[in-house]
Amino acid sequence: MRQSQLLMPTLREAPSEAEAASHILMLRAGLIRQLAAGIYTYLPLGRRVLRKLEQIVREEMDQAGAQEVLMPAMQPAELWQQSGRYEVYGPELIRLHDRHDREFTLGPTHEEVITALIRSEVSSYRQLPMTLYQIQTKFRDEQRPRYGLLRGREFLMKDAYSFDEDFDSLHRSYMSMYEAYNRIFTRCGLNYRAVEADAGSIGGEGGTHEFMALAEIGEDTIAACDACSYAANLEKAEFRVEQQADSMQAAEQGELERLHTPDIKKIEQLVEAFGIGADAFMKTLIYTADGSPVAVIVRGDHEVNEIKVKNVLGAAQFELADHVTTERVTGAPTGFAGPIGLTIPILADYAVMAMEAGIAGANEQDYHLGNVQPGVHLANVQVGDFRNAIAGDCCPRCEQGRLTFHRGIEVGHVFKLGTKYSDALNAKFLNASGVEQPFIMGCYGIGVSRLLSAVLEQHADSNGIVWPKSIAPYQVHVVPVSAKDQVQMDLALHIAARLQEAGIEVLLDDRDERPGVKFKDSDLIGIPLRIVIGKHAAEGVVELKLRNEAEAQKLGLEEAIAFALEK
Ligand code: ATP
Ligand code: MG
Numbered sequence: 001m002r003q004s005q006l007l008m009p010t011l012r013e014a015p016s017e018a019e020a021a022s023h024i025l026m027l028r029a030g031l032i033r034q035l036a037a038g039i040y041t042y043l044p045l046g047r048r049v050l051r052k053l054e055q056i057v058r059e060e061m062d063q064a065g066a067q068e069v070l071m072p073a074m075q076p077a078e079l080w081q082q083s084g085r086y087e088v089y090g091p092e093l094i095r096l097h098d099r100h101d102r103e104f105t106l107g108p109t110h111e112e113v114i115t116a117l118i119r120s121e122v123s124s125y126r127q128l129p130m131t132l133y134q135i136q137t138k139f140r141d142e143q144r145p146r147y148g149l150l151r152g153r154e155f156l157m158k159d160a161y162s163f164d165e166d167f168d169s170l171h172r173s174y175m176s177m178y179e180a181y182n183r184i185f186t187r188c189g190l191n192y193r194a195v196e197a198d199a200g201s202i203g204g205e206g207g208t209h210e211f212m213a214l215a216e217i218g219e220d221t222i223a224a225c226d227a228c229s230y231a232a233n234l235e236k237a238e239f240r241v242e243q244q245a246d247s248m249q250a251a252e253q254g255e256l257e258r259l260h261t262p263d264i265k266k267i268e269q270l271v272e273a274f275g276i277g278a279d280a281f282m283k284t285l286i287y288t289a290d291g292s293p294v295a296v297i298v299r300g301d302h303e304v305n306e307i308k309v310k311n312v313l314g315a316a317q318f319e320l321a322d323h324v325t326t327e328r329v330t331g332a333p334t335g336f337a338g339p340i341g342l343t344i345p346i347l348a349d350y351a352v353m354a355m356e357a358g359i360a361g362a363n364e365q366d367y368h369l370g371n372v373q374p375g376v377h378l379a380n381v382q383v384g385d386f387r388n389a390i391a392g393d394c395c396p397r398c399e400q401g402r403l404t405f406h407r408g409i410e411v412g413h414v415f416k417l418g419t420k421y422s423d424a425l426n427a428k429f430l431n432a433s434g435v436e437q438p439f440i441m442g443c444y445g446i447g448v449s450r451l452l453s454a455v456l457e458q459h460a461d462s463n464g465i466v467w468p469k470s471i472a473p474y475q476v477h478v479v480p481v482s483a484k485d486q487v488q489m490d491l492a493l494h495i496a497a498r499l500q501e502a503g504i505e506v507l508l509d510d511r512d513e514r515p516g517v518k519f520k521d522s523d524l525i526g527i528p529l530r531i532v533i534g535k536h537a538a539e540g541v542v543e544l545k546l547r548n549e550a551e552a553q554k555l556g557l558e559e560a561i562a563f564a565l566e567k
Helices: 021-028 044-063 077-083 111-121 167-187 267-274 306-313 323-330 420-424 448-458 486-501 515-525 557-566
Strands: 032-036 039-042 074-076 094-097 103-106 130-139 154-164 192-196 208-214 220-225 231-233 257-260 282-289 292-299 318-320 346-349 358-364 367-372 382-384 403-418 428-430 436-438 440-447 476-480 506-508 529-533 541-546 552-556
Touching: 021 032, 021 448, 039 044, 044 130, 044 154, 044 167, 044 448, 074 077, 077 103, 077 111, 077 420, 111 154, 111 420, 111 440, 130 167, 154 167, 154 448, 167 192, 167 208, 167 403, 167 440, 192 220, 192 403, 208 220, 208 448, 257 358, 282 306, 282 323, 282 358, 292 323, 306 318, 306 346, 306 382, 403 420, 403 448, 420 440, 440 448, 476 486, 476 515, 486 506, 486 529, 486 557, 529 557, 541 557, 552 557
Parallel strands: 192 231, 292 346, 346 382, 476 506, 476 529
Antiparallel strands: 032 039, 074 103, 094 103, 130 154, 154 440, 192 208, 208 403, 220 231, 220 403, 257 367, 282 292, 282 318, 358 367, 403 440, 428 436, 529 541, 541 552
């Protein structure tokens, strides 16, 4: 491809609206342009990279035995009403009407459509297991579309759905997708972790993993072991409890101290006022679980893990109590709650129980209590693991590892759905005993366009993009320093033709631009190998530089071509 003809509008300056490194690079290197918030056009370079990502995904899906289909973006609202998601999906679901005033949605995902399809097309266990996938445009009216392709409102997703006759078989389908995902992200050159995730409100039985690209801009926090492969989302992260409740100090009862703490409500304020560490305090939070108040106590330097508490209580609804409720149950404004004198159920974290004594709220405005002794004052509480993991906690899986924290971008998600959709949409098959039963389903997503951004968050330097070879828009950038110099141009054309014949994708910078401009653009668009044809062209000598290395090397024509073919 001749660069003079290519629609590749590079920008010197970072556009002010872009914050994420990947977004800035994509705009500057002329990969994408925005049409509306969260809605983008892929220019030729961006489209090429996206196609390469799609191709990797497609190859690995096919390899895993999944079959490609293509489902419509426009979906009748009735299907969504049947699954019960028409109401619960909320404003992210884009809704529209046709000329007959029938309601439709623009699909944010395709569980409904695929389940309806399989309901009418598959009737026997003999056809199972079956996994179908597509690479297709999704629509989600995100509240905060941002960071370019990382959170779009129209974006490209690979979504796959498995149908099995029982849970063992589902597990095999799930693992086959899980392994395919590992191959896909490895081939894309991504630094990622597969993390155990929380099943959350999507429902379903069994496991779910998210694939997280490690990057500072990521919205998720991941706890990962520094010794083994254990990794989990913060809300799901387990850790080995070092001090169990039974190591609790058999303390001698001391006197409670009444401490005047005017308007001092937060742990940080207490730390400052008392000049001691946050771990000397007990933090008491009032929640409501299915409408009833409960108190949760964690050490001052810890955070309550609401999912763990919610699961232990078996509550459907669990949230922080409002100020009115807190005041009613503690007799004090929010900020002064403590365990002593409370008549509601109390849950205390292991780490609190391991304290000899600490400072807690007094359930009285502007007062705290010192010398609160768990061994004495927290006799009738429910003890358990109610906190988030923190850096340095012991790995729950291996002996020696410690947890470290990272930020991550969710690029993929595998999920055991069970019968949630087959039940709702009445999708059944005849099993081996001739009995009708619902399909056991799994769903598996990869944000293909988000993946492009995630790769760029990891593969760039101060001069621009550094593409992994597997997804680079072109493999070789041939740059004659002076396009007006016929000798240089002839040699450049010759090299480009030779490489193209060998199946290598070449971009030829035939523009009549200053060398500085050409090199800056070349670095910015990040093609893995650059061949510069300059003043030694007449002797058949060119300069080669790998984008990910600092040094260039001079080689003769044939050696240069051999090098390019090899790399
Ligand atoms: P998030 O928590 O980031 O909103 P999600 O849980 O809504 O993601 P899924 O419904 O599991 O995402 O969708 C499957 C995959 O699609 C995600 O793993 C992610 O890679 C991608 N994805 C989801 N929402 C977007 C979006 N708005 N823009 C780009 N990619 C997205
Ligand atoms: Mg979402």
